[in-house]
Amino acid sequence: MPLEFSRFLKKVSVEVVVGRWSFQVEAMDRGKFSDEFTEKSAVLYLNEEFGKSNGFREGDIVRLTSGNKSVNLKVLFSDIAPENGAFMPNSIYTSYLTDFSSFKRFRATIEPSNDRITKPEEIMQKVLSMD
Amino acid sequence: MHVCAGCSCLCDDIEVEIRDGSVSKVYNACRRGAGIFLNTGSSRAEPKIDGDNADFEKAVKGAQEIIQSSDSLVIYGLDTVTLEAQELAIKLAEKKEAYIDDNSTFCLGDFVEMILRKDIPSTTLEEVKNNAYVIFYWGTDPYHSLSRHLSRYTYYPRGGKRQRGYEEDRFLVVLDVRKTHTAKLAKKNARFLKVDSDEEVMRGFIDALEGRSPKVFQKDIPRILKEMEKGGFNVIFGGLGLKYGLKGDYSILKEMIRKMNERSEVYFIPAGCHPNMRGFNELLFEKTGYVNKYSFKDQTSSDEFAFHRLLEDGKVDAALIIGSDPLNSLPLQYARKLADINTVVVDPRETFTGKIAKVVLPSSIAGIEGGGTMIGADGTRIRLKPVFEREINDEYVLKRLLEVI
Numbered sequence: 297m298p299l300e301f302s303r304f305l306k307k308v309s310v311e312v313v314v315g316r317w318s319f320q321v322e323a324m325d326r327g328k329f330s331d332e333f334t335e336k337s338a339v340l341y342l343n344e345e346f347g348k349s350n351g352f353r354e355g356d357i358v359r360l361t362s363g364n365k366s367v368n369l370k371v372l373f374s375d376i377a378p379e380n381g382a383f384m385p386n387s388i389y390t391s392y393l394t395d396f397s398s399f400k401r402f403r404a405t406i407e408p409s410n411d412r413i414t415k416p417e418e419i420m421q422k423v424l425s426m427d
Numbered sequence: 428m429h430v431c432a433g434c435s436c437l438c439d440d441i442e443v444e445i446r447d448g449s450v451s452k453v454y455n456a457c458r459r460g461a462g463i464f465l466n467t468g469s470s471r472a473e474p475k476i477d478g479d480n481a482d483f484e485k486a487v488k489g490a491q492e493i494i495q496s497s498d499s500l501v502i503y504g505l506d507t508v509t510l511e512a513q514e515l516a517i518k519l520a521e522k523k524e525a526y527i528d529d530n531s532t533f534c535l536g537d538f539v540e541m542i543l544r545k546d547i548p549s550t551t552l553e554e555v556k557n558n559a560y561v562i563f564y565w566g567t568d569p570y571h572s573l574s575r576h577l578s579r580y581t582y583y584p585r586g587g588k589r590q591r592g593y594e595e596d597r598f599l600v601v602l603d604v605r606k607t608h609t610a611k612l613a614k615k616n617a618r619f620l621k622v623d624s625d626e627e628v629m630r631g632f633i634d635a636l637e638g639r640s641p642k643v644f645q646k647d648i649p650r651i652l653k654e655m656e657k658g659g660f661n662v663i664f665g666g667l668g669l670k671y672g673l674k675g676d677y678s679i680l681k682e683m684i685r686k687m688n689e690r691s692e693v694y695f696i697p698a699g700c701h702p703n704m705r706g707f708n709e710l711l712f713e714k715t716g717y718v719n720k721y722s723f724k725d726q727t728s729s730d731e732f733a734f735h736r737l738l739e740d741g742k743v744d745a746a747l748i749i750g751s752d753p754l755n756s757l758p759l760q761y762a763r764k765l766a767d768i769n770t771v772v773v774d775p776r777e778t779f780t781g782k783i784a785k786v787v788l789p790s791s792i793a794g795i796e797g798g799g800t801m802i803g804a805d806g807t808r809i810r811l812k813p814v815f816e817r818e819i820n821d822e823y824v825l826k827r828l829l830e831v832i
Contacts, residue, residue: 322458322459388755
């Protein structure tokens with residue numbers, strides 16, 4: 297049985313910057329309920345050095361938590377991510393995690409997850425069942 | 428040639444090839460623009476009532492009933508539709524004594540309002556192409572949000588007084604909290620300033636202009652100011668990063684631009700994404716003196732009348748959402764409340780908001796399936812030249828909704 301080192305990783309606290317990402321916007325026109333939209337939106341871009349130094353590999357699924365709200369995202373490395381933070385394209389995922397006071401930059405924690413990527417429909421379910 | 432209504436650039440040099448009744452090739456557009464044309468048939472909205480497919484006429488009747496019976500209606504969205512449709516929406520809001528608001532409340536409406544009130548000087552992209560030397564991108568990443576901005580209008584093109592190419596005739600300044608793709612272009616004749624506090628950087632420019640040493644970017648700020656004096660015509664493109672960085676207090680931005688203008692010409696243009704946000708702001712401003720979050724009942728604009736506040740405070744019993752998807756773009760703690768009231772969505776494509784709406788009415792994609800006029804972020808009016816004509820568009824739907832009021 298392979299060792300799952302990611303299980304021993306601790307939570308990492310980061311600032312997440314939200315912005316436009318033309319590849320994700322393109323996917324939006326193909327359909328917000330398409331797999332491509334999820335694939336391009338449910339992504340956490342990390343600076344490679346920062347990601348690796350915290351034990352994350354490209355393709356890992358992580359749980360991103362802000363306040364009491366969490367989503368599962370795929371980690372990708374990119375040189376446009378902040379050096380010690382993360383970047384996310386704006387979409388239903390960031391709308392779920394943010395408020396106007398933290399609309400373009402918000403604090404969050406990243407931790408490894410063995411679950412699958414959260415789908416937009418699941419976010420809608422969570423939101424609609426809120427009190 | 429067609430116009431791409433994908434963002435506020437409103438590029439009017441788009442060429443397309445049609446095969447079997449749909450767009451098969453697109454020339455000159457950016458990734459986003461090409462995607463809109465090529466995916467015209469994708470994820471199209473269908474008429475729905477309570478989530479079930481319905482006949483279009485029945486859906487119109489359902490929407491009419493909701494609007495007719497509403498005591499407190501809000502109309503929201505509108506930044507992706509034409510001026511003609513926006514005029515009808517404003518008329519509907521006026522007749523219903525409703526609230527009306529658009530994305531500019533949380534996007535760049537404050538900047539447009541400052542321009543319309545002449546608090547800050549602005550110019551057109553054509554003037555920028557022909558004259559601008561120092562070009563600031565402050566809190567915006569046009570590489571992804573306005574993809575042809577640099578190549579067609581600002582940094583790369585040769586025009587007017589700027590014939591020697593970007594290596595000599597432009598000076599690029601990118602200010603952002605991270606090194607964006609736009610920032611990576613800042614190499615020769617350029618500066619990238621990594622911003623922690625926008626206010627601190629603006630204070631640095633003001634200090635340098637008043638003869639003091641800036642506390643940040645001690646070498647870069649004086650050099651940029653020197654280049655601005657040399658160029659004589661300079662422009663600042665401000666994006667959402669700048670808006671949220673300043674937290675609603677723009678006094679220092681105005682002061683910095685005023686002081687810069689004592690040395691050389693400096694203009695400000697919002698770097699907004701929505702194709703006709705400025706159009707809505709201008710129309711409402713002409714009619715009411717305010718650019719957004721307006722109540723026709725109270726005859727004034729207020730933060731209380733911002734779309735998200737109306738939802739949060741439970742002040743509306745119905746919402747008409749046109750060409751926008753608040754569930755995708757607004758903090759969901761507010762947008763979720765659309766499920767508790769009578770929501771009508773008018774949109775050419777399937778949206779998350781459409782999934783929780785009582786009624787969905789499909790419309791056409793502006794610029795591809797319908798004509799009309801839009802106003803770009805620089806205030807230039809552009810006439811759309813559609814590829815196809817579709818009878819059911821935003822104007823048609825709004826006229827039908829107006830029938831019952």
